[in-house]
Amino acid sequence: MSGIFSSTPNYSGRQGDNIQNIKQFVTSSSGVVDWIYKLLPGTNTKVITPYDQTKTVMIPKDLLVLGSINNPSDINLKDNIQEIHIEDFKKIKPVSFTFKDDEQNKKHYGFIAQELETVYPDLVNNSEMGFKTVNYIEMIPIMLSQMKNMQLEIDKLKEEIKEIKEIKNENP
Numbered sequence: 001m002s003g004i005f006s007s008t009p010n011y012s013g014r015q016g017d018n019i020q021n022i023k024q025f026v027t028s029s030s031g032v033v034d035w036i037y038k039l040l041p042g043t044n045t046k047v048i049t050p051y052d053q054t055k056t057v058m059i060p061k062d063l064l065v066l067g068s069i070n071n072p073s074d075i076n077l078k079d080n081i082q083e084i085h086i087e088d089f090k091k092i093k094p095v096s097f098t099f100k101d102d103e104q105n106k107k108h109y110g111f112i113a114q115e116l117e118t119v120y121p122d123l124v125n126n127s128e129m130g131f132k133t134v135n136y137i138e139m140i141p142i143m144l145s146q147m148k149n150m151q152l153e154i155d156k157l158k159e160e161i162k163e164i165k166e167i168k169n170e171n172p
Helices: 113-119 139-170
Strands: 022-028 031-039 046-050 095-097 108-110 122-124 132-134
Touching: 095 113, 113 122
Parallel strands: none
Antiparallel strands: 022 031, 031 046, 095 108, 122 132
């Protein structure tokens, strides 16, 4: 028996009272993963989450999300807020690659974690599985900051060109 399936009845999406809102997913013949439905503190929002939150959740294939993936970003959750000033952006080297284990040799785009770590060490983590990972989501503000800097430079150059054209038109 392998694959993921529920070991508890579904009851049209409702959990029966006899199981205390714990749902088990059998992932192989040797293990069971417990997931719990819980109410977020101070809200009426129910979520499903792994019972053992000390473990990393790994999805070995594509993840299809029909909704949104949201990261907490509320100012009330943050300290030490600083604007990003990019000095080392030119040191980042985007690459295309295929994964060694991928029989289809699907092309991917990203970074080499070891190289990115020398520039932005906070974006690289060592996984429990012995390889490095990259937090691509947190690359977005860094790239946006660089795009803003580039736009300021473009606007400045446009203004300089406009001034040169005006001077040229005044003195034909």
